[in-house]
Amino acid sequence: MKVHVKRSGRLFCGISCVLIAMIFFASAITGCETQQQDKQQDSGLQIVASISIIADIAGQIAGQRGEVQYLVPIGEEPEEYEPIPSDIRAANESDVVFVNGYGLEVWLNRLMTNVSDVPVIPTAKNGPTISLVGSESPDPHLWLNPEYVRDYYVERIVSTLIELDPDGESYYRERARDYSHKLTDLHEWIKHQTEQIPDEARVIITSENCFKYYAEAYDLDCMGIWEINAPEEGTPQQIARIVQKIEDMTVPAVFLESTVDPRYMESISDETGVPIGGVVYSDDIGEKNSGADSYIKMMQQNTDVFVGALTD
Numbered sequence: 554m555k556v557h558v559k560r561s562g563r564l565f566c567g568i569s570c571v572l573i574a575m576i577f578f579a580s581a582i583t584g585c586e587t588q589q590q591d592k593q594q595d596s597g598l599q600i601v602a603s604i605s606i607i608a609d610i611a612g613q614i615a616g617q618r619g620e621v622q623y624l625v626p627i628g629e630e631p632e633e634y635e636p637i638p639s640d641i642r643a644a645n646e647s648d649v650v651f652v653n654g655y656g657l658e659v660w661l662n663r664l665m666t667n668v669s670d671v672p673v674i675p676t677a678k679n680g681p682t683i684s685l686v687g688s689e690s691p692d693p694h695l696w697l698n699p700e701y702v703r704d705y706y707v708e709r710i711v712s713t714l715i716e717l718d719p720d721g722e723s724y725y726r727e728r729a730r731d732y733s734h735k736l737t738d739l740h741e742w743i744k745h746q747t748e749q750i751p752d753e754a755r756v757i758i759t760s761e762n763c764f765k766y767y768a769e770a771y772d773l774d775c776m777g778i779w780e781i782n783a784p785e786e787g788t789p790q791q792i793a794r795i796v797q798k799i800e801d802m803t804v805p806a807v808f809l810e811s812t813v814d815p816r817y818m819e820s821i822s823d824e825t826g827v828p829i830g831g832v833v834y835s836d837d838i839g840e841k842n843s844g845a846d847s848y849i850k851m852m853q854q855n856t857d858v859f860v861g862a863l864t865d
């Protein structure tokens with residue numbers, strides 16, 4: 554897709570030389586176009602996403618016109634990720650890098666200093682944020698509200714793809730429209746499901762307090778052992794604080810996240826006698842055949858886990 558046309562020196566010569574030059578340029582341009590078309594037909598836009606969730610959303614819209622890969626492996630915390638040399642290579646060879654933004658990918662600055670001319674697009678940009686508890690910084694997990702995915706992530710991705718590949722405009726727009734309908738259905742379904750949770754059990758307790766946007770959208774409370782994944786996770790003070798809170802409430806379950814070390818929440822469950830209600834996906838989608846290997850499926854599975862454990 555990236556065709557660099559370099560200017561050659563001026564031609565100071567007679568008519569035959571001009572003719573030869575014209576033939577040369579004509580064939581060079583034709584060759585160039587053929588190469589460009591071949592690349593487009595072979596693999597389309599090369600898209601890199603920071604996390605698997607954004608990769609899935611971008612892939613839903615890019616369809617057959619793009620190839621998507623993500624950097625943070627499934628099962629790892631994106632806040633704590635250390636990029637490896639192949640990430641720099643992938644970003645460098647791509648047409649675009651989609652990130653979340655709002656401080657999720659602090660490691661990306663280090664990576665992008667080595668990647669000069671590839672656009673880096675923050676897909677959550679302009680989405681309304683909720684601050685981290687005890688901080689002015691925004692919580693970056695906006696994707697846990699499907700309406701925000703529809704209104705911000707999808708919008709940003711589709712406009713970027715059209716800019717990079719204008720021939721695909723109607724294709725991208727149609728796919729974005731279809732996917733947005735599915736996200737609206739997902740939102741309505743989650744709303745309906747979570748209405749079943751009784752008043753006294755309407756709280757999501759996870760290791761990282763990452764379900765703020767989900768909780769806000771579906772009229773739930775949420776809390777975590779720690780506020781956002783960081784090198785200091787599960788300190789004795791953090792554990793004591795959440796144990797105290799749980800003991801003051803009547804919660805039927807606490808939850809594990811797929812990307813977080815389960816031992817902290819397991820010890821809290823032991824100490825308080827409140828059972829683990831299941832594993833939910835917050836920072837990644839599930840592996841193939843996990844039943845959660847797309848954004849929509851992961852949100853459905855999370856909702857089934859929450860509703861199942863909190864309505865018993």
Ligand SMILES: [Zn+2]
Nearest residue numbers: 761763782836
């Ligand atoms: Zn997170």
